[in-house]
Amino acid sequence: MDPTARNAYQSVFAPGLFQGQVVVVTGGGSGIGRCTAHELAHLGAHVVLVGRKPEKLLAVAEEITADGGRVSCQVCDIRSEEGVVALVQQIVAAQGRIDALVNNAGGQFMSRLESISAKGWEAVLNTNLTGGFLMARECYRQWMAQHGGSVVNIVADMWGSMPGMGHSGAARAGMVSLTETAALEWAHSGVRVNAVAPGYVASSGMDNYPPEAGDMLRAMPGTVPLGRFGNEAEVSAAITFLLSPAANFISGTTLRVDGARPQVRMGWPQRPPGATAAAHPAVRPFGGFHRAQVPQVFAPSHTPQDRGRMTAVFTSRFNPGSAEATQRRAALQARLHALRALEERAAAASARSLPQFEKRGQLLPRQRVALLLDAGAPWLPLCTLAGYLQDVKDPEKSVPGGGMVAGIGFVSGVRCMVVASDSGIEAGAIQPMGLEKILRVQEIALQNRLPFIHLVESAGANLMRYRVEGFVHGGTLFRNLARLSAAGIPVITVQHGSGTAGGAYMPGLSDVVIMVQGRSRAFLAGPPLLMAATGEIATEEELGGAEMHTAVSGLGEYLAQDDREAIGLARDVVAQLGWNMPRRPSAPGPTLPADDLLSLMSADLRQPVDMREVMARLVDGSELLEFKARYGMATVCAQGHIQGHAVGFISNNGPIDVAGANKATHFIQWMCQLGHPIIYLQNTTGYMVGKDSEQGGMIKHGSKMIQAVTNATVPQITIQCGASFGAGNYGMCGRGYAPRFLFSWPGAKTAVMGGEQAARTMQIVTEAALARKGITPDPAESQAQFDKIVAMFEAQADAFYTSGLLLDDGVIDPRDTRAVLAFCLDTCAEAQARTLRPLSFGVARM
The missing domain is CATH 3.90.226.10 (2-enoyl-CoA Hydratase; Chain A, domain 1)
Incomplete structure (x- = not known):
């Protein structure tokens, strides 16, 4: 990155200040978090963006990458303790360290105290206090306790009061106290903890307030002694200073960036602030952020010429603050929580095999996928619920995913279909819906001309649950590999473990095969079957080991020493395809949230x-x-x-x-x-x-x-x-x-049809049939049948x-x-x- 480039961040700090460091920024998809991520990346840090909205994170990641910075994204709801624990584990595994945390994520809604429900109060505290605590705690537990580090918590101008946002004021005050306590308790580990309290700052967060708040927001600079709004770059500079070595003796403090707004006192003779105050060099706005955006609430409206266009900005009549909308939101958030829990169940089930994998010197399947993919690039997981309630009927015990990880992501800059056997679950045995899943993603790869990368380690078919139709239908998997290759679409296999019987045709039908020394196995009949069928005795290495296949049979092209080297070879193979496509420039997002x-x-x-x-x-x-x-x-x-x-x-x-x-x-x-x-x-x-x-x-x-x-x-x-x-x-x-x-x-x-429609239809048909026989329907039986049909339809x-x-x-x-x-x-x-x-x-x- 060239720090002197005109389109680069204009930081007051020295280039390379954070070179080699990993800094986590929560709420990095917009506003102050976005700006801070840009400055830290400009100064050499690898920034890990954390947030709930992947589209925002990816947009910022693309900006930072375009500017020459290093960045990766992690989607997480920081209010979830399990989610935060897993998040920090993933960051440490992927980056090898966490040098600093910027606890920026937050949010609130405008409401008087008497109108705030317990649920609303709890939601704001969870976002602005509990989530920040969980992030700080896990960064400390999993890295900083042994290696030191720095934490900066973003609070707010809550001194005196926060009328209309009492819940947020309480949370922010709690975060200030948490900052002071953590600074004391964690000092012995070489961890500094500070806070930054922005005042009235013109950031995109202002666009989250209802339209009727527009006049109030535009009037805010008139209450600031320095006569203007702060900007995101000025807050970022404060954060960057507290993370820098220049602040190594500062801990437990809150740095306020507010233009002296909290010092305003009733009756103190004060000249009305305005352009004169803001024009002085000492208080002139610092505009270091080259990608700063004006909040919509301050943006000029459309010109008269725009109003004649047929393509019009949609005028929304939806009220997101209504009681009905609030109920809908709560119901859908509950569903989203259930969805994430199901997806995490599969990952957790696989992760329970970590001790065995580490003992064998192997990486877990999801670790392999993470290493294969370009850091910070978009990733679209596919069919994550495959097989849900098809393995067992108990919703609490069903493990979704079909025994494999699949999705579309970027490898060496090339958009690829990536599939990995989840060998952490039942040794990667192919599940019925797992077969359907791989057939579906093969079809997507064929339709969309995506290189097909398969990370294989599978025990093959589960003989205890053998079904002849699964065996016959399974041939389609190998047919599709041949179709992909014949279409001119590269098929690349990394053989991390076994491929037995039909599974041996996975590498056999690939264009390029990478094998791992001492771990890869591919044979039509393993030692037990060979002895049972022919009486011949042979070792696994003689029949299908990596060294034999790369030196004798020619099944493998590349021999790697371990999983990491194998993944690196796969990335090298993809890089040689010459399939990189130019990225489409970003476009303006919707004006509605x-x-x-x-x-x-x-x-x-x-x-x-x-x-x-x-x-x-x-x-x-x-x-x-x-x-x-x-x-x-x-x-x-x-x-x-x-x-x-x-x-x-x-x-x-x-x-x-x-x-x-x-x-x-x-x-x-x-x-x-x-x-x-x-x-x-x-x-x-x-x-x-x-x-x-x-x-x-x-x-x-x-x-x-x-x-x-x-x-x-x-x-x-x-x-x-x-x-x-x-x-x-x-x-x-x-x-x-x-x-x-x-x-x-x-x-x-x-x-x-709807469950009630189906039940009512059957009720009418049944009652008509009974009437023809002169029988009066039993109301209890009729209702029982009705309820049974509704339940059946709703479940499916x-x-x-x-x-x-x-x-x-x-x-x-x-x-x-x-x-x-x-x-x-x-x-x-x-x-x-x-x-x-x-x-x-x-x-x-x-």
């Missing part, structure tokens, strides 16, 4: 939702061009951009009627003519029924829509946001219609259950939807731009 997506959808999917509200929180600038807005209004079609990609949206504000089906058909054909990908946001109870609908030709018009979906010539991506019922699932590009990617929100439901409609069956490619946090869509659109665009060199057959091993 993604956080609202937690509150838009009701758990009761019969409640109406204006899906344009969802679209507006996904597209660049929240700008939409609605197609046929006055026709077939229950079906919403619109155009917009996501990270610069032109896309078409189709969604539902009600059942799909005749007009809506015709409108959607027209729109699909229009998008195909333009070459724009189509994004389906499913929230439909199905096609309209009734006499008028049937006589209006609902069947034939719905069929036209299904024809269009089936034969569309552009990439189609589906997000199941809410209901996906009946033939609406088909017409809105459900799994059966092979969208490029399909993801679900945690509250989505998929079924042939649940997003976690359907994801366990691989009826989607994963369940995602609604707030991550834009980032996921942008990643998938980039993947589709790269596939279209990439030229392959197909062969009549896959690469044959020589």
